[in-house]
Amino acid sequence: MGQLIDGQWTTGWYDTKATGGAFKRTTAKFRNWITADGSAGPSGEGGFPAESGRYHLYVCYACPWAHRTLIFRALKGLEDHISISAVHPDMLENGWTFATDYPGATGDDLFGADFMHQIYTRADPQASGRVTVPVLWDKQRGTIVSNESAEIIRMFNSAFDQVTGNTLDLWPEDLRAAIEPINDRIYNTFNNGVYKAGFATSQEAYEAAVIPLFETMDWLEAHLSENRFLMGDRLTEADWRLFTTLVRFDAVYHGHFKCNRRRVVDYPNLWAYTRALYQVPGVAGTVNMDHITRHYHYSHETINPHRIVPIGPDLDFMAPHDRGAALPA
Numbered sequence: 001m002g003q004l005i006d007g008q009w010t011t012g013w014y015d016t017k018a019t020g021g022a023f024k025r026t027t028a029k030f031r032n033w034i035t036a037d038g039s040a041g042p043s044g045e046g047g048f049p050a051e052s053g054r055y056h057l058y059v060c061y062a063c064p065w066a067h068r069t070l071i072f073r074a075l076k077g078l079e080d081h082i083s084i085s086a087v088h089p090d091m092l093e094n095g096w097t098f099a100t101d102y103p104g105a106t107g108d109d110l111f112g113a114d115f116m117h118q119i120y121t122r123a124d125p126q127a128s129g130r131v132t133v134p135v136l137w138d139k140q141r142g143t144i145v146s147n148e149s150a151e152i153i154r155m156f157n158s159a160f161d162q163v164t165g166n167t168l169d170l171w172p173e174d175l176r177a178a179i180e181p182i183n184d185r186i187y188n189t190f191n192n193g194v195y196k197a198g199f200a201t202s203q204e205a206y207e208a209a210v211i212p213l214f215e216t217m218d219w220l221e222a223h224l225s226e227n228r229f230l231m232g233d234r235l236t237e238a239d240w241r242l243f244t245t246l247v248r249f250d251a252v253y254h255g256h257f258k259c260n261r262r263r264v265v266d267y268p269n270l271w272a273y274t275r276a277l278y279q280v281p282g283v284a285g286t287v288n289m290d291h292i293t294r295h296y297h298y299s300h301e302t303i304n305p306h307r308i309v310p311i312g313p314d315l316d317f318m319a320p321h322d323r324g325a326a327l328p329a
């Protein structure tokens with residue numbers, strides 16, 4: 001755990017003293033966009049046209065933000081066009097590493113780097129800030145396109161459609177305005193809410209996160225009792241953003257982050273919905289429960305000082321559900 005300051009790696013756990021024990025996630029720094037024709041996206045600079053084989057995605061299987069990008073890569077038929085490297089699940093004093101002594105940790109396929117921070121300083125020798133995954137790398141220009149998952153999934157949703165012929169649209173124009181407030185609530189109280197609860201260093205900060213978190217889960221349960229997906233009958237990015245936290249919840253957030261009023265399996269609709277999404281072709285292959293369980297319990301020494309990795313729970317994501325096929329066959 002640490003960060004870059006003017007290109008130098010420095011170590012230290014999140015500083016919550018200045019914020020009354022509350023964890024504040026900083027915003028991502030590289031914000032360019034791949035577009036079909038290379039024109040600039042809503043932020044950053046242009047010059048990143050969609051091309052097969054040009055881009056590389058650095059991920060961590062444990063990370064819910066990186067997981068979104070893996071799901072979009074699978075659903076949008078990008079697996080043959082965008083290569084990936086997966087970091088080691090343990091994030092310790094060197095941050096994310098490319099050590100390969102763990103099943104599924106691939107090492108750095110592009111440069112043979114040892115640490116993720118070296119990818120950041122390769123893009124910007126003076127880089128400062130947290131070294132996060134996912135990272136979308138441009139092999140041609142030798143730089144980071146983006147390290148913001150919310151934007152990477154929107155690029156994947158449409159930029160490569162002419163390359164792949166895959167026109168599945170998970171961010172449809174007519175639903176965008178309605179998706180935004182749902183994304184906001186789920187991000188603030190649930191996706192990031194679990195971290196705010198888990199990394200809190202005061203009772204007040206913990207309760208300020210965990211109470212709204214369960215209000216959101218109760219609301220989702222009611223909403224999904226009447227709607228197949230968050231936006232009704234159409235599956236959208238909002239569902240996938242929710243899914244990556246749901247799939248980790250009972251194994252990690254419930255115990256390790258003390259989000260323990262209820263589990264996902266205690267909510268009949270949320271649990272069936274989680275299984276329905278898990279069973280969408282291509283998705284199960286993006287879920288690595290071993291990396292998920294290992295990463296959190298082994299990496300967060302302040303929360304789990306003995307680094308004991310729990311053996312359960314047994315979760316059957318393949319159990320039948322009655323919510324229909326999520327995507328047309």
Ligand SMILES: N[C@@H](CCC(=O)N[C@@H](CS)C(=O)NCC(=O)O)C(=O)O
Nearest residue numbers: 028063065130131132133147148149
């Ligand atoms: N806004 C980023 C956040 C990514 C993020 O925070 N990733 C975590 C892993 S789950 C990370 O790399 N943390 C390392 C750190 O904060 O030093 C995104 O959504 O892409």
